[in-house]
Amino acid sequence: MAFYNSRETLVDDMLSALLQTTELEHLATSEGTAVVIRAGHEPGTDPGDDQVAVISGGGSGHEPAHVGFIGEGMLTAAVPGSLFASPPVSAVLEAIRSVTGPAGCLLIIKNYTGDRLNFGLAAERARQEGYAVETVLVSDDVALPEIDQPRGLAGTVLVHKTAGHLAASGASLEEVASGARRVAQSLSTIGLSLRAARLPGASTDTSRGAELGLGIHNEPGAQPVEVQGASDAVAAVLSAVAPETIDEGSGLVVLLNDLGGCSPQEGLVLAHEVIRQLGQQRISRFIGPVRAMSSLDMHGFSVTLAPARPDLLEAVDAPSSAPAWVPAVALTPPRRRSGGGQSPETPDESRSEGPGEDSDGNSVWQVSTDGRLEAAADNACAALIAAQEELDELDRVAGDADAGTTFSAGAASVSALLQDGGLGFADPAAGLARMARALETGMGGSSGVLLAILATAASRALAEGSSGAEALGAGIASMQHHGGASEGDRTMLDALIPAHRVLASGGGLTEAADAAAQGARGTAELEAKAGRAAYVPGYKARDTQDAGAVAIAKLFRALSDSLEG
Structure with missing residues (x-):
């Protein structure tokens, strides 16, 4: 299924939206066919104007x-046909009549038989009626180099831009046509898609896989390909388009076109790969990722290359009011700036009980007197890393199945600090602050931020003289304040709060671990009211413990085994 009403109404529905949201006008034609023109355009009667x-x-x-x-600096009018079919001669002819003045008219035609014939006949009839008409044919497809009539693809848009810019600059019809032909002849385009387009009302063709050099009307590709990710796909496309045969020493103009089914994230990764593999220094102008010429929802992209000649650069740099035109950019190295400092009040390395130096002058953290706190923390990290698959499986009910991966990443970052001498608990407040930053940067996800909040607030409480249980309570309160969850909402708090109650009443770590485990088991009967699981229907999580609560229970059990076992 796709969000169309029907194949029969597709074009009318699209035009209805465009005409209500852009500066375009629908031309009433004698046969009711679709012609769209620039709003307010009137062909001049004075050749000088x-x-x-x-x-x-x-x-x-x-x-x-x-x-x-359609817009200033690009097209004056466009004639859309039905789905994947050329518009009729009559519609093209009425478009010519409506927008052409004494300066004449240029028709930009993609190299398909239907377009060539229908636009060509309309041009001949318009000339019979006294209009000055020129045509330019775009055949930028390089997928089948042996054929005499290459197809017109996304490079057509650069011809639109060139011709529109020349026309807006007051160039003659001969000059506009000559400039457009010069750019059209310099273009090279090829596409790659993971699957074919889905036609409205038709079943998906599952027999076709990834193809290189396919047409925009769902024609099969020149060859099947096997690609593993964006890097492979871009390499295949660039190999086929042969940039070394196009660059004339002045660099390249590059158009990265989405064929309709790529996500924004895929588009950016593809752009990264195109820039990386071509080399930033070779690219004079980059356009994209952009949907310029799609093929319904085809899950693919095309790359158009052209030599960066002065006339093309001038055209793509000029502004246009066309709603779909995305300005070309001159690439720059990634902009970076150094981060700001930290507050001197943060209880971390600035405290004298924090890091010291070894015999070689390297900064090291001071460990607790017997090293038991560091060993317990490392054992807890090991327990969370070992539980990755179990926690991921529990988290599958929330749709992303990554809780174990997230907790494992946080545990690994803390463990690495412990092993490298970058974390010690001679000063527990400073150690917790250091651990908070490791969780914040190394763990990711909302769980990482929440645990960093807990550790930061607990660190501050310890620095102000609170006991361990009081500091844990302060951390939990801060988690609740910023996270918005409470006990009973099926989150980490359902294990943390019972454990804290035990510690606050004078109980030991073993009892706290038992309470945390019991709280985690209880989440199987709870309906999620916070976190991502809150967006999942309750019945899907029934009889399954919350992964975050289970992780907290495992952490307390590892600590109790190390310190009280």
């Missing part, structure tokens, strides 16, 4: 092309 009209079009299903590129 007129611009060349630029028209393009083709089958729908490639949005935002072509209607999305």
Whole structure:
């Protein structure tokens, strides 16, 4: 299923939304076909006060092309056909009549038989009627180098931009056509997709896997490919498009186009790989990731390369009011700045009981008198690391199954500090503050932040003279304040709070560990009211303990075994 109403109403529904949200106008034609023009455009009657009209079009299903590129500095009008089908001659001819003045009109045509014939016949009829009309054919596909008629792909948008810029600058029809042809002939494009597009109302074709060099009308690719991630995919595309044959010494203009089904995250990773593999220094202008010419929801992308000649750079740098145009950028190295300092009141390395120096002058943390606290902390870390798979499986009911991975990462970061001499508990307050930062940066997720909050608040309480149980209570209170959860909400607190009650009443760690375990078991009967599990229907988590509470219970058990066992 996809969010269409029907194949028959698809084009009308899309145009309805566009006409209500952009500066575009629908041209009423004699046959009721779709023509969209720039709002307020009127062809001039004085040759000295007129611009060349630029028209393009083709089958729908490639949005935002072509209607999305209507605007100052790009197209004057666009003629959308039905899904993956060229518009009729009559619609193209009426578009020419409506927007063309004495300066004439340029038709930009993708190299498909239907588009060539229908736009070509419309051009001939318009010339019969006295209009000055030129055409430019775009054939930027390099997937099948042996064929005489390569297809027109996403590079067409750069031809739109070039022609529109020249027209807006007052160039003659001959100059606009010549500039557009020069850019069109310099373009090279190829696409790669993990699956074919899904046509409205049709079942998904599961027989086709990843393909290189496929067409935007769901034509099969030039060859099947096996790719493992973005790096492989981009390497395959760049190998086929052969950037070394395009760069003329002035760099490249690069267009990274989403064929319709890539997530924003995939688009950025693909952009990273294109830049990395081409080399930032070779890229004069970069456009993308952007949906310029899609193929419904095809899960793929295309890369267009062109030599960075002055005329193309001038065109892509010029502004345009077209709603779908994304400005080209000149790449810069990643911008970084150093972080700020820390508060001198933080009970950490600034305290005299914190780190000292070894015989070689290296900073080391002072351990507790007998090292038992450090050993207990390391055992607790080992217990959480060993429980990764168990906790991940418990967390599967919340949909992401990563609680064990998260706790394991936090435990590993603390353990690494202990092993490297970067953490000690000669001063428990300073040690907890140091551990809080390790959890914050090494654990990730909301659990990592919550435990860092607990450790930070407990550290401050210890520094102000509180007992261990009082400091734990202060940490729990801070967790509740910032996290918004309470006991009974099916979270870590359902193990932490029972353990704290035991310690606050004078009980030992073994009793606290028993209470934590009992609290964790009780979460199997609770409905989640906080955290991500709160967004999961209650019946899915029934009879399953909360992973975070189980992790806390394991932590207390490891501490009690080390310190009281």
